Amino acid sequence: MRIEKTVSKDEFLKNKSAYLKKIANGAVFIYPTDTIYGIGCDATNKKAVERIKKIKDRFQKPFSVIAPSLDWIKENCEVFGKAKDELKKLPGAYTFIFALKVENCVAEAVNLNSETLGVRLPLHWFTAIVKELDVPFVTTSVNKAGRQFMTSLDNLDESIKEKVDFIIYEGKKDAKPSTVINLIDGEAVVER
Helix, strand or coil, X not given: CCCCCEECHHHHHHCHHHHHHHHHCCCCEEECCCCCCEEECECCCHHHHHHHXXXXXXXXCCCEEECCCHHHHHHHECCCCHHHHHHHXXXXXXXXXXXXXXXXXXXXXXXXXXXXXXXXXXXXCXXXXXXXXXXXXXXXXXXXXCCCCCCCHHHCCHHHHHHCCEEECCCCCCCCCCEXXXXXXXXXXXCC
């Protein structure tokens, strides 16, 4: 089975097992979410995470992840105080920043060996793919650091397109990035 570089949702789902195998083996890819397009990989795969850092020219800022489930969040993150209520908003267009309970739940390169992690659970069909592999996926905007993020194939940076293994494309996205809420201290502080 030939893996195409740019595929629709239907094409991806039709050949899902081949794409999941590529992801499990360290693929770096572009995918849709409920907000904007993301570039990601298995967040436990250090080499794949390092590839994303190089592609984006982003070495000093951490990445967020899409969690495979609410249970994964509760098992790996400190959820207390207002965080318990905030979790009820998921799935949705939020990135929650938590203190980690289990520091090795992602590769060190994801959160720069920090004790915190940004976590998403989008309201989007792609979240089921993350759940199926049962590992967190890196989620970060598709752009070079400091530049405009991708909204369609028309404004996808060619150097990024060349370096990813595949792209799941579902048309232009006019949404804005997720709302970032810091829950580290048990309070809900909106950061973006």
